[in-house]
Amino acid sequence: MAKTPYDIDLDRNPANYQPLTPLGFLERAAAVFPNHTAIIHGTLRRSYREFYARARRLASALAKRGIGRGDTVSALLANTPATLECHYGVPMCQGVLNTLNTRLDAAIIAFSLDHADARIVIVDREFSKVMKEALALARVKPLVIDYDDKEFTGAGERIGTIEYEEFIAQGDPTYAWKMPDDEWDAITLNYTSGTTGDPKGVVYHHRGAHLLATGNVVTCAMGKHPVYLWTLPMFHCNGWCFPWSISVVAGTHVCLRAVRAPAMYDAIANHKVTHLCGAPIVMATLLNAPANEKKPLPHVVEFFTAAAPPPEAVLAAMKEAGFNVTHLYGLTECYGPAVVNDWHDAWGTLPPAEQAMKKARQGVRYGALEGLDVLDPDTMTPVARDGETLGEVMMRGNVVMKGYLKNKASTEKSFAGGWFHTGDLGVMHADGYIQLKDRSKDIIISGGENISSIEVEDTLYKHPAVAAAAVVAKPDDKWGETPCAFIELKPGTTATTDELAQWCRKHLASYKCPRYVVFAEIPKTSTGKIQKFKLREMAKGV
Known part of the structure; x- marks a missing residue:
């Protein structure tokens, strides 16, 4: 690229260029509003001063264990203060945070740990059983840190060598955390939710995390202190x-x-x-x-x-x-x-x-x-x-x-x-x-006509007794595919197959109406997404 007068002797330097990263957001909040409540969890209240210090402790403790640029720290945690701290503490030592879906089975967790080459695993006591099974299947042998959330009152053994609070106590609350070497450096690793049955490791970088985080604030019209x-x-x-x-x-x-x-x-x-x-x-x-x-x-x-x-x-x-x-x-x-x-x-x-x-x-x-x-x-x-x-x-x-x-x-x-x-x-x-x-895989092609499963589902949702609806293609000898609807009813209500079929015929072209209606619990991911690949298998047996 040819240089213009605006390029000559006007170079990047530390004074005018810093890698974009969301990590500085916490540093600023702690400096400007140190006493403002950052986290509420049950009876726990933590200020921004405390939040920032604990994130730095975590980063320091991880660095002491050899975690650095490109090293993966996996976490199987509920929505807790520790999870928030991991979003800052892990990348503050240039590690990569891999948050694991808490509803996955041991085999998929083991696959994720191996694929990510996890060096350290932080696990909530609620999920210790599945993590213990996953670690037995996994090739990697990470350091395991238990997290004992006081708000969890159920059963669950400790399977690690150290508890989270003990671990971060080894860290320095004034740790000089590290900026990424490049804003293109990885900050987190997320595995796709599995609605397709084929999870992949999605890599986020510091630049994107910074921009989407601020984009949320603008999009959601968030004022000060939401x-x-x-x-x-x-x-x-x-x-x-x-x-x-x-x-x-x-x-x-x-x-x-x-x-x-x-x-x-x-x-x-x-x-x-x-x-x-x-x-x-x-x-x-x-x-x-x-x-x-x-x-x-x-x-x-x-x-x-x-x-x-x-x-x-x-x-x-x-x-x-x-x-x-x-x-x-x-x-x-x-x-x-x-x-x-x-x-x-x-x-x-x-x-x-x-x-x-x-x-x-x-x-x-x-x-x-x-x-x-x-x-x-x-x-x-x-x-x-x-x-x-x-x-x-x-x-x-x-x-x-x-x-x-x-x-x-x-x-x-x-x-x-x-x-x-x-x-x-x-x-x-x-x-x-x-x-x-x-x-693209959910379009139902029946007799050469494209049927949107979303359109059929929206019609079913308008029925007063329907709590949840999912429509998938069922193989059909005559039509190639035909719509099959899976229905969950609202508590205390009733509806029959004929009633729902008539409802659809009133609101949809006849070729779009489900020829099969099944009343059953609809399988979903932990984020509420309907797992249509499972429903397609179920539909084959209807």
Whole structure:
């Protein structure tokens, strides 16, 4: 690249260039608001001064054990203060944090530990049994640190050589933590959730974590000192980067070990929670709670949801309950959410049903994402902006992953043509808002017609007795594939196969209506995503 006058003798130096990293957010919060409550967990209260000191202790103790640039520290933890400390302490010594899904089985955990070459494992006592089994299967032999959370009252043995508090006590609270050598350095490793049955190691870098964390603050319109309730698992895309976001505005983390309605309502009422995130299952838990478990909200609470588009009926019920729902969209590969349904004031005057339809769209890119489009995957050209022409949702920018760990073929395939291929099928509306129609593998092709499982599910959700619905393709000799619906009913309600079939025929073209309806518990990941690959296997036997 040819130099211009603006390049000559105007070079990068430590005074005008520092690698982007989210680690400095905590340092600043502790300097500016040292006494502000950073963490609430049961009866525990920790200030930003304490939070920062403990993160540095952890970094120092890890460094003393030889953890440095590119070394993996795995953690199997609930939403606890230790998990927040790991998000800072591990990368502060240039290590890479690998947060493990707490609902995985031993074989998958063992695979993850081996694939990541885990040097140290921190494990909550609640999950010691599965971790013990995983370590017996794993090739690696990491140092195991037990975490004994005082809020956990169940059974669980210690399987490590040292307890977490004892371990960080060996560290220095004034430890001079290390900036990354390069902002492109890995900060965390996340394994895909397994909805496809094929987990991959997604690598995040410091630059992307910094940008998505600040992007959350802007997107969620967070003012100073928000109160954030941890209903989203911190292991999932590093809690959508909110462990770092909250430090930007010196907010308060309210930790929650388990997502239960009484605990959520108590936390919202007692701590005046302003924001929370979660999959639609969290909304269902709040809405379907018995009246004696609910409490009046202190104000309108901002709820950010992703995963499948929330059914119109659920969105309307959340608004009535006092929650303002904003629909986000993203994947593990883009640090969590990178698309937001930015709301227009004029839409607030539309009839409720039309508002719900607007809210069900995924929306437009975060300010931190440089490119979002719906493209024809064969030609890599944009589809018509008509809200009907189907294409693949694609992204590009600094909040797209570094790539898949030790998986060059998958990395190259996902970045083909200079775009990240999400695998999600959608349309582009005339106003530039995208809307998902399905995963590419979830489109049902029946008699040559494409059927969106999301459209069928949305219709089923509108039935007053339906609590959860999932629709997949069932092999069919005549049609090739035919829709098969799996249904969970709301407590105290009833519905028959014929009743639901008639309901669908009233609202859908006949070829889209499920020919099979199964009443059964729908398998989900710990983040509330429906595991359709399991349902497809179940449908074969229907």
